[in-house]
Amino acid sequence: MNIVVCVKQVPDTEAPIRITPDGSGIDETGLTLVMNYYDEHATEAGLRLREQFGGTVTLVSVGPERAREALRTGLAMGADDAVLVSDPALNGADHLGIARVLAAVIKTLPHDAVICGKLSTDDNAATIGAALAEYLGLPQATAVAHLEVDAAGTGAVVHREVEGGVEVVAVPFPALLTVERSLNEPRYPSLPGIMKAKRKEIKILTLENLGLTAAEVGVAAARTALVRLSPPPARKAGRIVEGDTEQAVAAILAFLKDEAKVL
Amino acid sequence: MTMGADIWVYIEHAQAAPKKVSLELLSCARSLSTALGGNVVAFVPGSKIDRVIAAVGPRGADIIYTAEHPLLDTYTTDGHAAVLADAVRAESPAIVLVGSTAQGRDLAPRVAARLGAGIVTDCTTLGWRDGKLLATRPMYTRKAIGTVRVTGGGPCIAVVLPAMYPLPDADSPRQPEVRRRPVQLDGKAIRTSVREVKSVHRETIPLIEANVIVSGGRGMKAPENFAILDDLARALGAAVGSSRPPVDSGWVPHDYEIGQTGKTVSPQVYLACGISGAPQHLAGMSGSKYIVAINKDPNAPMFQVADLGVVGDLFEIIPKLTEAVKKVKSGIGD
Numbered sequence: 224m225n226i227v228v229c230v231k232q233v234p235d236t237e238a239p240i241r242i243t244p245d246g247s248g249i250d251e252t253g254l255t256l257v258m259n260y261y262d263e264h265a266t267e268a269g270l271r272l273r274e275q276f277g278g279t280v281t282l283v284s285v286g287p288e289r290a291r292e293a294l295r296t297g298l299a300m301g302a303d304d305a306v307l308v309s310d311p312a313l314n315g316a317d318h319l320g321i322a323r324v325l326a327a328v329i330k331t332l333p334h335d336a337v338i339c340g341k342l343s344t345d346d347n348a349a350t351i352g353a354a355l356a357e358y359l360g361l362p363q364a365t366a367v368a369h370l371e372v373d374a375a376g377t378g379a380v381v382h383r384e385v386e387g388g389v390e391v392v393a394v395p396f397p398a399l400l401t402v403e404r405s406l407n408e409p410r411y412p413s414l415p416g417i418m419k420a421k422r423k424e425i426k427i428l429t430l431e432n433l434g435l436t437a438a439e440v441g442v443a444a445a446r447t448a449l450v451r452l453s454p455p456p457a458r459k460a461g462r463i464v465e466g467d468t469e470q471a472v473a474a475i476l477a478f479l480k481d482e483a484k485v486l
Numbered sequence: 487m488t489m490g491a492d493i494w495v496y497i498e499h500a501q502a503a504p505k506k507v508s509l510e511l512l513s514c515a516r517s518l519s520t521a522l523g524g525n526v527v528a529f530v531p532g533s534k535i536d537r538v539i540a541a542v543g544p545r546g547a548d549i550i551y552t553a554e555h556p557l558l559d560t561y562t563t564d565g566h567a568a569v570l571a572d573a574v575r576a577e578s579p580a581i582v583l584v585g586s587t588a589q590g591r592d593l594a595p596r597v598a599a600r601l602g603a604g605i606v607t608d609c610t611t612l613g614w615r616d617g618k619l620l621a622t623r624p625m626y627t628r629k630a631i632g633t634v635r636v637t638g639g640g641p642c643i644a645v646v647l648p649a650m651y652p653l654p655d656a657d658s659p660r661q662p663e664v665r666r667r668p669v670q671l672d673g674k675a676i677r678t679s680v681r682e683v684k685s686v687h688r689e690t691i692p693l694i695e696a697n698v699i700v701s702g703g704r705g706m707k708a709p710e711n712f713a714i715l716d717d718l719a720r721a722l723g724a725a726v727g728s729s730r731p732p733v734d735s736g737w738v739p740h741d742y743e744i745g746q747t748g749k750t751v752s753p754q755v756y757l758a759c760g761i762s763g764a765p766q767h768l769a770g771m772s773g774s775k776y777i778v779a780i781n782k783d784p785n786a787p788m789f790q791v792a793d794l795g796v797v798g799d800l801f802e803i804i805p806k807l808t809e810a811v812k813k814v815k816s817g818i819g820d
Contacts, residue, residue: 234626236627236746236766237765239629240626240629240630242630249626249630260747317604318595318605319598319599319602319605322599344626344627344746345625345626346625346626346632347607347608347623347624347625347626347627348607348608349591349595349607349608350594350595350598350605350607351595352595353563353591353592353593353594353595353596353599354595354596354598354599354605355599356563356596357567357595357596357599357600358599362563362564362677362678363563363592363596363678364678365563365588365591365592366588366591366592368740380681383588383592384588384740384741385587385588385589385683386587386588386692386694386695387685387686387692388683388684388685388686389683389684389686390588390680390682390683390684391680391681391682391683391684392678392679392680392681393678393679393681394677394678395677395678404747405740445637445638446602446603446604446605446636446637446638446642447604447605447606447634447635447636447637448634448635448637449632449633449634450620450633450634450635451632451633452625452630452631452632452633453630453631453633454629454630454631455624455628455629455630455631455772456631458772458777458790458791460789460790460791460792460795461792461793461794461795462793462794462795463784463789463795463796463797464794464795464796464797464798465784465797465798466798468798468799468802468803468806469806471780471796471798471803472803472806472807472810473810474794474796475757475778475780475794475796475803475807476807476810476811476814478776478778478793478794479722479755479778479811480814482776482793482794483754483755483775483776483778484754485697485698485722485754485755486722486811486814486815
C-alpha cells in the first residue's frame with residue numbers, strides 16, 4: 224500500500240509568537256519551527272498502514288527550503304521518501320493554490336491513501352485536505368479519529384468526530400483522509416531513524432518541474448489575502464473574590480445575573 | 487462566473503431541526519446583504535425537509551432554496567458538494583455562509599475547490615470594505631487575529647464560527663418564497679457511506695451550541711467529581727467541557743476537550759473550575775464573552791483573564807452555587 228502524507232512546517236505552538244510591526248506576518252527570528260503536530264499523527268497513520276500492508280510512505284510539503292527540517296522529522300519517524308515544493312512564486316498563494324501544487328505532486332506518485340492533518344496550527348484553516356481531495360478526484364473522510372482498513376486494503380471504515388456523536392463512515396481507497404489527534408500516538412524518531420534521515424535526499428521541486436505556472440497557483444490566482452495580523456484583544460483581569468463559601472457563591476450568582484445576564 | 491448580490495446560508499440540520507449556527511448565519515447574511523441589496527437565501531439540502539423549512543421560515547430569509555433527494559438524507563461529502571456546487575453555479579450568489587461544524591468544514595473547502603471560489607474559514611466577523619469581503623479569524627492557535635480579504639470575481643465561501651452572530655427571533659415578517667431546485671444525483675457518484683451515527687450520550691447540550699459552559703480541569707481531582715459540574719450545568723442549562731489534563735487522564739471523553747488540541751468555544755459565560763489556565767487551554771476559550779474562574783491557587787494564570795475570579799474550594803462552592811441557581815430559576819429567594 225502506497226501512502227502519501229502531507230506535511231507542513233509551522234511555529235512550535237508552545238512558544239509565543241511576535242507579530243511584525245507592520246502586521247504583515249510573524250517575526251521568524253529565533254522562532255522554533257516544527258512539523259505541524261496533526262501531521263505527526265498523519266505520518267504515524269501512514270507508517271502503521273505500511274507496517275500492516277507493506278508499501279511506502281512518501282511525505283510531501285510545500286514551503287520555503289527550511290521546511291526540509293519538518294520532512295526530516297517525518298523521515299526520522301520512518302517515512303521512505305520526501306518531496307518539497309519550494310518556489311518563490313508561491314509567496315502569497317492561497318490555500319487552493321497550495322492544494323493544487325500538492326495535487327500536482329501527488330498525481331506523479333502511486334497513492335492508495337493520501338493522509339493530511341486535520342488542520343495546521345499556524346493558519347488554522349482546515350482547508351487543504353478537502354480541497355486536495357477534490358483536485359485529486361478522491362473520496363474524502365475528514366477529522367478521522369479511528370481508522371480500520373479492510374484486510375484487502377480496498378477501503379476503510381473510519382470514525383469521524385461530529386458534534387454530539389461519532390459518525391461511522393465507509394470510504395473506498397484510494398481516498399484522502401484528514402486525521403484528528405485522538406487517532407494515534409505518534410512515535411518518537413529513533414536514533415538510527417534520525418541518522419538514516421540525515422542521509423536521505425529530500426527532492427526539491429519548483430513549479431516549473433510540476434508544469435505549473437505562478438499565474439495558475441501563485442498570488443495572481445489567489446482569492447484570499449492576509450491583510451494584517453493583530454494581537455488578540457487583551458483580556459484584563461477582573462475582580463478577585465477571596466472569602467468564605469457563602470461570599471463566593473453570592474459573588475458568582477450576582478455576576479451571572481447582573482453582568483453576564485444568563486440567569 | 488459572475489457575482490450576484492445574494493447571500494446564501496447553507497442550512498445544516500439534524501433530526502428535522504436546523505443547527506443553531508445555521509440560523510445565526512441568517513443574521514450575518516442580513517447584515518452583509520444590506521450593502522449589496524440582494525436577497526438572504528437559505529439553502530436547505532436533504533430529504534423530507536418540510537419541518538426544517540418550517541423552522542427556517544420565520545428566521546428572516548427572503549428566499550428558501552431546497553435541494554431534495556433521497557440520497558441527501560444522510561450527509562455525505564459527495565452528495566452535498568454536488569448539489570451545493572450545482573446550485574451556486576446556477577444562481578451565482580455573492581457569498582455562501584457555512585457554519586464551522588464537522589460537516590461545514592468537510593464540505594466547504596471541497597465546494598470551494600470545485601468552483602474556484604475564495605474560501606475563508608473559522609471567521610469571527612465578516613464585513614465589507616471597498617467592495618471586498620473582509621473577514622477576521624483566529625490564527626496561530628488564537629495568539630493572533632488575522633484579517634483576510636477575499637479578492638477576485640465570483641462567489642466566495644465563508645465558514646463562520648458558532649456564537650458569533652445573534653440567533654434571529656422566529657418572528658420575521660418576511661414570508662420567504664420556497665423555491666424547489668431540481669436535483670440530479672447518481673448514487674454511484676456518492677462514494678462514501680455512513681454506516682451509523684453513534685450519539686454520545688450527554689445529559690447536557692453540545693459544547694459549541696452552549697450559551698454557558700461549565701468546565702473542569704486538573705483541580706477536579708477525580709472522574710466522579712465531574713458529577714458536581716453536571717449538576718451545575720443542568721441547573722444553568724449549560725454544557726460541560728474540560729481542559730486537556732482530565733482528557734489525558736481518562737476522566738472524561740476526548741470530545742470534552744476545549745483548547746488548542748480540542749474545541750474552540752465562545753459562549754456568553756465560561757465557568758472555569760480548577761483550571762489553571764495554560765496557554766493551550768486559553769487558545770480554545772479566550773473568545774468567551776465572560777469568564778468566571780474558581781481556583782484554590784491565587785496565582786493561577788486563569789485569574790489573569792477572568793472577569794470574576796474566586797479563590798476558594800470548588801468542592802464547597804459548586805454544590806452551593808447549584809442550589810442557589812436552582813432557587814433563582816424556580817423564582818424562590820430571588
